[in-house]
Amino acid sequence: MTHILVAVAWPYANGPRHIGHIAGFAVPSDIFARYQRMKGNQVLMVSGTDEHGTPILVQAQKEGLSPQALSLKYHEVITEDLKDLGMSYDIFTRTSTLTHEKAVQELFSSSLENGYITLGEQKVAISPLSGRTLPDRYIEGTCPFCGAKDARGDQCDECGKELDPTDLINPRSKIDGSVPIFTSKEHYFLDLPALKPYLEKWLEGCKGWRGPVMAFAKALLKDAKPRAITRDIDWGVPLPPGPFAADPNKRFYVWFDALVGYLSSSLEWAKREGKEEEWEKWWKVDAESYYFMGKDNITFHTEIWPAILMASSGVKPEDKPSSFGKLNLPTQVVASGFMTMKGAKFSSSRGVVVYLRDLLKTCQPDAIRYFIAACGPEKEDSDFSFEEMERKINGELVASWGNLVNRVCTLIYRNFGKIPSPDHLDEGGEALLSSTLKGFEEVGSLIEKNSLHEALSKIMRLAGEANRYLSDAEPWKAEEPQKSRILFAAAQAVSDLNVMLSPFLPFSSPKVFSFLGLPSSPSLPKVRKVEEEGEEWSEICGPYEAEKWERHPVAPSYPVPEPHALFRKFEAKNEA
Numbered sequence: 001m002t003h004i005l006v007a008v009a010w011p012y013a014n015g016p017r018h019i020g021h022i023a024g025f026a027v028p029s030d031i032f033a034r035y036q037r038m039k040g041n042q043v044l045m046v047s048g049t050d051e052h053g054t055p056i057l058v059q060a061q062k063e064g065l066s067p068q069a070l071s072l073k074y075h076e077v078i079t080e081d082l083k084d085l086g087m088s089y090d091i092f093t094r095t096s097t098l099t100h101e102k103a104v105q106e107l108f109s110s111s112l113e114n115g116y117i118t119l120g121e122q123k124v125a126i127s128p129l130s131g132r133t134l135p136d137r138y139i140e141g142t143c144p145f146c147g148a149k150d151a152r153g154d155q156c157d158e159c160g161k162e163l164d165p166t167d168l169i170n171p172r173s174k175i176d177g178s179v180p181i182f183t184s185k186e187h188y189f190l191d192l193p194a195l196k197p198y199l200e201k202w203l204e205g206c207k208g209w210r211g212p213v214m215a216f217a218k219a220l221l222k223d224a225k226p227r228a229i230t231r232d233i234d235w236g237v238p239l240p241p242g243p244f245a246a247d248p249n250k251r252f253y254v255w256f257d258a259l260v261g262y263l264s265s266s267l268e269w270a271k272r273e274g275k276e277e278e279w280e281k282w283w284k285v286d287a288e289s290y291y292f293m294g295k296d297n298i299t300f301h302t303e304i305w306p307a308i309l310m311a312s313s314g315v316k317p318e319d320k321p322s323s324f325g326k327l328n329l330p331t332q333v334v335a336s337g338f339m340t341m342k343g344a345k346f347s348s349s350r351g352v353v354v355y356l357r358d359l360l361k362t363c364q365p366d367a368i369r370y371f372i373a374a375c376g377p378e379k380e381d382s383d384f385s386f387e388e389m390e391r392k393i394n395g396e397l398v399a400s401w402g403n404l405v406n407r408v409c410t411l412i413y414r415n416f417g418k419i420p421s422p423d424h425l426d427e428g429g430e431a432l433l434s435s436t437l438k439g440f441e442e443v444g445s446l447i448e449k450n451s452l453h454e455a456l457s458k459i460m461r462l463a464g465e466a467n468r469y470l471s472d473a474e475p476w477k478a479e480e481p482q483k484s485r486i487l488f489a490a491a492q493a494v495s496d497l498n499v500m501l502s503p504f505l506p507f508s509s510p511k512v513f514s515f516l517g518l519p520s521s522p523s524l525p526k527v528r529k530v531e532e533e534g535e536e537w538s539e540i541c542g543p544y545e546a547e548k549w550e551r552h553p554v555a556p557s558y559p560v561p562e563p564h565a566l567f568r569k570f571e572a573k574n575e576a
């Protein structure tokens, strides 16, 4: 039994979630977490909304709301989105809690004391029209590395390189198109060059990462430069006592604060449980941690967050750890590609978008999850289309799995009203159950490697094998005792496959167990109301019970209920 932290990327609280978001961070992390619980490991799955920084300010201005009101509004929307997708967070909180603020300040202060945060001059961009500071992401220009025309001042999405606005060729303001004026201001910097040898050593020891993610992480470190972690902005976590504490217009840069969310949400969870020290079990000694995100976030999780953890925990004998003690570095950074539509990135502003909320109106959450697990941008980008979604859902989930469950359970119910009691199994039944039994090991090791495409196709191959067994053995024509033999084997095969599908299909798998007269523990997320300083919000929470990842033997003579269809067909033509 291992303590496993499942750390899921924090969505910006500036709008509802679209299918590109949930394909990158959400569904893959939830399948992994659910599987690990089934294996008997202690999972803590944490995340929340990222509520600071310019994206929030810009959207708030658009909607005529205060940044606080806007982030609360979208926190509630996103919480509902993710709950309805069945995301089994132990806590889904926000970056605007007091626990979060204190954790950010504490990691900053200890990193400063250990000498890994320094003061320095940062070139900042000023808009010549408004005279105001222009945030990095609102400056566009040509990428000096790959020549992409619309690189942002913080990062080039094309080649993934981190940038400073001053790196851009032909910089211009995204807001008014003006050419920014650069001046120097004093800011705090995270001293990445000082931590570089330790980061390299850590990466060397990491195992099981996706090849491109590791290659990218190593390449990033080669040109590590100090990075400013404060900004001239009035919306963000305030600085603790020090040179800028009195300046309300200097705050932590949003990514410095958001990354600390993994820790602060764990602290917040422990507080809710009434066991304040409990979080340590997922952050120290033998615990493992898996971080899930889209590939645009690799830099923050393979370089910046480990650097913050090292700086605040200490790497040299003379360094002193923060009040949290020495914290674990990520075991694995599981970054996925992008889901695109007709080859372009999803973009709410350009109208290239499929919102999760809209999709949930016509498509069952398990069907959405199935499609993403089968076709999502696991190792490389994948292109979304409603037609492909229809093919996958109707052709595999409904026609293969749903049909198998329905055929077997209906035949058993109509013929016996209970699980049959065969004298023994026939040869075909023995072979089928030997395949499905082996499936636990094979499918399990694929999920452990986050190879969900392969895991799912393995399960669907086994479902095909079970369907063939039925077609060949024809239980609807067979006489006793052969009829009982066939349907008993088929029932056990359905149960085996249903266990393997549980992490993928949390809404329908408890129903399948009930059709087979087996107990099941539904494990869907709940939402509770939380209040702090007069503001109330919703928080996704557990606890979650998990089936064991092993054969659940169906019980001869156990009565079964009348089954009903599990899945609806998905019609691409209804979506537009």
Ligand SMILES: [Zn+2]
Pocket (backbone or CB within 6 Å): 143, 144, 145, 146, 147, 148, 151, 156, 157, 158, 159, 160, 161
């Ligand atoms: Zn580039």
